[in-house]
Amino acid sequence: xxxxxxxxxxxxxxxxxxxxxxxxxxxxxxxxxxxxxxxxxxxxxxxxxxxxxxxxxxxxxxxxxxxxxxxxxxxxxxxxxxxxxxxxxxxxxxxxxxxxxxxxxxxxxxxxxxxxxxxxxxxxxxxxxxxxxxxxxxxxxxxxxxxxxxxxxxxxxxxxxxxxxxxxxxxxxxxxxxxxxxxxxxxxxxxxxxxxxxxxxxxxxxxxxxxxxxxxxxxxxxxxxxxxxxxxxxxxxxxxxxxxxxxxxxxxxxxxxxxx
Amino acid sequence: xxxxxxxxxxxxxxxxxxxxxxxxxxxxxxxxxxxxxxxxxxxxxxxxxxxxxxxxxxxxxxxxxxxxxxxxxxxxxxxxxxxxxxxxxxxxxxxxxxxxxxxxxxxxxxxxxxxxxxxxxxxxxxxxxxxxxxxxxxxxxxxxxxxxxxxxxxxxxxxxxxxxxxxxxxxxxxxxxxxxxxxxxxxxxxxxxxxxxxxxxxxxxxxxxxxxxxxxxxxxxxxxxxxxxxxxxxxxxxxxxxxxxxxxxxxxxxxxxxxxxxxxxxxxxxxxxxxxxxxxxxxxxxxxxxxxxxxxxxxxxxxxxxxxxxxxxxxxxxxxxxxxxxxxxxxx
Numbered sequence: 001x002x003x004x005x006x007x008x009x010x011x012x013x014x015x016x017x018x019x020x021x022x023x024x025x026x027x028x029x030x031x032x033x034x035x036x037x038x039x040x041x042x043x044x045x046x047x048x049x050x051x052x053x054x055x056x057x058x059x060x061x062x063x064x065x066x067x068x069x070x071x072x073x074x075x076x077x078x079x080x081x082x083x084x085x086x087x088x089x090x091x092x093x094x095x096x097x098x099x100x101x102x103x104x105x106x107x108x109x110x111x112x113x114x115x116x117x118x119x120x121x122x123x124x125x126x127x128x129x130x131x132x133x134x135x136x137x138x139x140x141x142x143x144x145x146x147x148x149x150x151x152x153x154x155x156x157x158x159x160x161x162x163x164x165x166x167x168x169x170x171x172x173x174x175x176x177x178x179x180x181x182x183x184x185x186x187x188x189x190x191x192x193x194x195x196x197x198x199x200x201x202x203x204x205x206x207x208x209x210x211x212x213x214x215x216x217x218x219x220x221x222x223x224x225x226x227x228x229x230x231x232x233x234x235x236x237x238x239x240x241x242x243x244x245x246x247x248x249x250x251x252x253x254x255x256x257x258x259x260x
Numbered sequence: 261x262x263x264x265x266x267x268x269x270x271x272x273x274x275x276x277x278x279x280x281x282x283x284x285x286x287x288x289x290x291x292x293x294x295x296x297x298x299x300x301x302x303x304x305x306x307x308x309x310x311x312x313x314x315x316x317x318x319x320x321x322x323x324x325x326x327x328x329x330x331x332x333x334x335x336x337x338x339x340x341x342x343x344x345x346x347x348x349x350x351x352x353x354x355x356x357x358x359x360x361x362x363x364x365x366x367x368x369x370x371x372x373x374x375x376x377x378x379x380x381x382x383x384x385x386x387x388x389x390x391x392x393x394x395x396x397x398x399x400x401x402x403x404x405x406x407x408x409x410x411x412x413x414x415x416x417x418x419x420x421x422x423x424x425x426x427x428x429x430x431x432x433x434x435x436x437x438x439x440x441x442x443x444x445x446x447x448x449x450x451x452x453x454x455x456x457x458x459x460x461x462x463x464x465x466x467x468x469x470x471x472x473x474x475x476x477x478x479x480x481x482x483x484x485x486x487x488x489x490x491x492x493x494x495x496x497x498x499x500x501x502x503x504x505x506x507x508x509x510x511x512x513x514x515x516x517x518x519x520x521x522x523x524x525x526x527x528x529x530x531x532x533x534x535x536x537x538x539x540x541x542x543x544x545x546x547x548x549x550x551x552x553x554x555x556x557x558x559x560x561x562x563x564x565x566x567x568x569x570x571x572x573x574x575x576x577x578x579x580x581x582x583x584x585x586x587x588x589x590x591x592x
Contacts, residue, residue, distance in 0.1 A: 092479065094475070
């Protein structure tokens with residue numbers, strides 16, 4: 001797992017500011033193929049802004065973000081949606097849409113106006129339902145699902161886009177611990193079994209350490225730490241990222257940050 | 261099993277509304293001093309000349325057809341605005357689109373009645389202007405549903421007032437102006453049908469084509485972008501279709517409030533919120549509702565007539581308040 005994979009996304013010299021408030025300062029790093037990369041940092045460190053820049057929801061003031069060697073600014077939304085899928089933190093839909101209909105939205109970039117679903121579309125919608133284990137609810141209304149089920153449905157919608165890269169913005173935020181772990185295990189399965197490159201933002205430090213191959217820690221608009229979590233997480237780096245002194249323990253050779 | 265149950269649940273409302281619309285058409289054709297039986301009507305229309313049927317055909321059919329076209333157009337326009345503005349309270353009448361279109365139509369009618377054929381275009385531009393006004397004034401880094409309604413109410417009041425001013429300046433005697441302001445459709449002819457028909461058909465067709473895309477607008481904007489949809493462009497396209505439908509019908513039947521609100525609202529209860537089903541249903545149900553309003557308006561104070569748009573407001577207002585109070589969604 002220590003082999004250096006080729007980068008699928010490269011962020012180089014990216015700066016961004018809201019008015020006079022500089023949020024990101026010449027940030028550079030690479031996202032390696034087939035790995036789980038987690039962006040972490042304290043509130044206001046710029047991770048949400050970085051996320052929206054990488055998902056084409058904002059444009060950098062300076063620098064560029066490359067996807068397989070191409071600047072994402074020059075890639076159309078539709079084309080981008082065929083290569084990169086995104087699960088945002090906050091999602092809404094009409095209450096009475098069924099699970100299957102919602103997941104079918106993931107096929108939108110491949111659809112043409114007035115054309116029905118192709119066999120390929122049906123196949124991928126079915127696959128997305130199976131992988132996320134939501135087929136049994138397929139005719140149920142999304143409004144009637146529990147939080148954990150709903151989050152799996154949103155992930156399934158992203159999977160139906162059939163992309164090699166999946167972004168997740170704090171996928172566990174509104175869930176209780178059981179569903180948090182369930183979702184993160186699903187994310188790991190998507191990576192390990194289906195070779196999907198994952199880039200996510202996580203709040204929980206231990207979940208980030210445990211579920212990520214690589215960590216990018218931001219502080220004040222700069223990349224503070226970058227690398228394998230077992231290497232880069234330490235009392236000092238936590239202090240640097242979050243401004244709080246926490247103990248880092250090792251159990252069975254794995255690091256845990258004692259967050260109390 | 262569940263799926264089949266759902267399909268049946270959707271087909272029934274369609275069948276019922278088609279049946280109701282057909283029956284109402286016949287009733288409306290027979291409302292008035294002249295009566296023709298069903299057989300007589302069919303024979304007169306398709307087989308041989310009958311002077312009674314010919315009179316009904318020339319006098320009543322145009323307004324019936326106009327009521328149905330305008331009803332369908334306004335109802336679908338309402339459903340589209342609700343999708344675009346993510347606001348279940350949006351209605352082309354309430355947010356001032358219709359009165360903007362109406363004012364433009366009034367100006368043309370008063371100032372240059374000879375360019376009558378420009379009326380739909382003028383109304384459309386008036387509607388677009390009103391929409392830009394509402395959209396622009398409501399925009400504050402985002403669109404709050406409530407702000408749209410409040411700004412819309414103000415824009416609506418302004419244009420309605422301006423139209424009244426023009427109407428009064430003509431002493432209320434410029435018939436064309438008065439009939440648009442008052443929503444009078446008693447003197448409509450087949451020419452008016454000819455004006456309305458192509459625009460409404462085109463608008464409804466476009467609405468159906470974009471129905472699937474309207475569904476995407478129910479997602480968060482970011483999510484819609486994530487599946488490759490340019491939300492801003494889509495909003496503009498659907499808004500233009502909605503303004504077109506509302507404006508064109510306003511040019512012929514005057515501003516109609518509540519129709520675009522109530523029809524899709526009940527439609528959602530009956531067939532669900534999937535626009536691919538809701539829009540076609542709203543067409544039929546809107547046509548039915550407005551024709552019903554016109555037919556009631558013709559009979560309720562006979563020999564005088566109450567405009568269909570007035571009936572819509574009188575019945576629509578309280579009806580919508582009931583809907584609001586019963587719905588859990590807006591309870592707080």
